[in-house]
Amino acid sequence: MxxxxxxxxxxxxxxxxxxxxxxxxxxxxxxxxxxxxxxxxxxxxxxxxxxxxxxxxxxxxxxxxxxxxxxxxxxxxxxxxxxxxxxxxxxxxxxxxxxxxxxxxxxGVKVLDGYFLTHSMGVVGDAEPGGGIYHAVLGSLEQVGLATVIGAPIGVLTAIYLVEYGRGRLARAVTFFVDVMTGIPSIVAGLFVLSLMLMLDMQPFGFAGSLALAILMMPVVVRSTEEMLKLVPDELREASLALGVPKWRTVLKVVLPTSVGGITTGVMLAVARITGETAPVMLLVFGNPFINANPFEGAQASLPLYIYQQYAQSAGSPYAYDRAWAASLTLIAFVMILNLVARGIARWKAPKTGR
Amino acid sequence: MAKRIDVSGLTAYYGTHKAIDDISMTIEPRSVTAFIGPSGCGKSTFLRTLNRMHEVTPGGRVEGKVLLDDEDLYGPGVDPVSVRREVGMVFQRPNPFPTMSIFDNVAAGLRLNGMRRKSELDDIVEKSLRGANLWNEVKDRLNRPGSGLSGGQQQRLCIARAIAVEPDVLLMDEPCSALDPISTLAVEDLIGELKERFTIVIVTHNMQQAARVSDRTAFFNLAAVGQPGRLVEIDDTERIFSNPSVQATEDYISGRFG
Structure with missing residues (x-):
């Protein structure tokens, strides 16, 4: 050198x-x-x-x-x-x-097979071998699905209000509360719904969990959608308005289609985030070794809760640990598939350059 | 078709900032009126008040009257949406809708206003594209995205989109400033044809362009930096460029300032 x-x-x-x-x-x-x-x-x-x-x-x-x-x-x-x-x-x-x-x-691959995915823990003790996660997958899908049906539209509409219509104090207040909501710990959202549940004297059920998850999801959707809508150039809005198109149609037919890829990605990421939430589910859905397909009545299971319960309630049984790892792998795979779908949609819907 | 515009005492603000002050003029139907003047003198602002696009900007508001064949655009109960259907606009930068095909871009104004009949849309799209001298270049690829066209083609696509809704007046805000000379020539030729059917108002920084395409020319200027823009004079283009009545106009056109 x-x-x-x-x-x-x-x-x-x-x-x-x-x-x-x-x-x-x-x-x-x-x-x-x-x-x-x-x-x-x-x-x-x-x-x-x-x-x-x-x-x-x-x-x-x-x-x-x-x-x-x-x-x-x-x-x-x-x-x-x-x-x-x-x-x-x-x-x-x-x-x-x-x-x-x-x-x-x-x-995770040790016990992850077709049997594991299609059976519940109904007749299997926590320390025994066998059993599966069908009830937990079902519960997770229903709770997250319902949370998305509630949270995503409210979040997207709030973002549309903030970007396209919101001026002055109301918009500032909404932005402030969305920021505050972003910082809510998931257990607090769970406790909030729990207090309602106790006031109404209800037993744990899946939809209560969905409500808490929707609360957690909304601010994430609002934030990401807001950013996507801000990326739409004002020139496109003006071009549409100058054609004599009313503002709501401009938003619906020009602004949203232009940004739909990014909005979908944001929603999917929010879904991925709430899929892994354990605390509110533990409080509100409670967990259930049996298959309960009705989210509106009776305790349900959910994947993150299942993982926790297999670990915590099995007194160190190796079978329960294997099941917990397999369920973790399923959860990671689920979230990853969601992200891939989101990317696919974003690419498919992205404005075309035609070159 | 092709209505007269009568502006009297028009003042426009952005929030508390007065952008243009007390402008009055008459714009003749079936003619091309060009606005010239230095940057920031309020030409574009004034243009945008003619189809109520000025108020789209937060804080934008207007005082005064704009009569479109005796109907005040700023009268009580007037819907800005219907104003914009009668007074179309073409912008500085070509801005086709990126998610739409060439066909959909031209049909956008009609479709977004509720027209659905395919055969009728086909006719209007072809007519508008022919009107914008673009039909021969794009007739084989109507389903391709509009953003795949060249800059000049995109701008003619935007003109086709604007004339597809059959406005009475067409406002153009520096429509050629992002285009090369050949595309500019194409658009200028087009303006010459369109004035048979529309009232055309064009903002331009290119004096030769104003001289080439317009019948009447209005010169805008600022009284001083920070002051609102105002109309210095409006006259036949020939007179403005040969023998203007105000010294400032002559100075600007001959390049002695601004």
Missing amino acids: SHTATATAATPPGSLRGARLPQWAPYAVAAGSVAAGLGISAAAGLHSSVQWALIAAVLYVVATYGLSARVEGRRQAEDRVATSFVWVAFLLAVVPLASLVWATVKR
């Missing part, structure tokens, strides 16, 4: 060409840092795999900066440090995610 360093010094001023590290340099530095990290950990007797990775990451950033600053100069060194920070941050974000998916898949 010292040769290249002298080459830098020899570069005549005013030249556009500076010394560059070879292309393989970052990889070599990364490999060296990992080796050094492992070496230091072994020497110091550290056994945690997190520690060597952190040491390696710090070494990588420092070594990149030092090397690049010597060879290429400070500006390039700063550029490389910024790049390596991005990479380190990316790895920090991806490693836990990948390990989570890996662990869930590894443990």
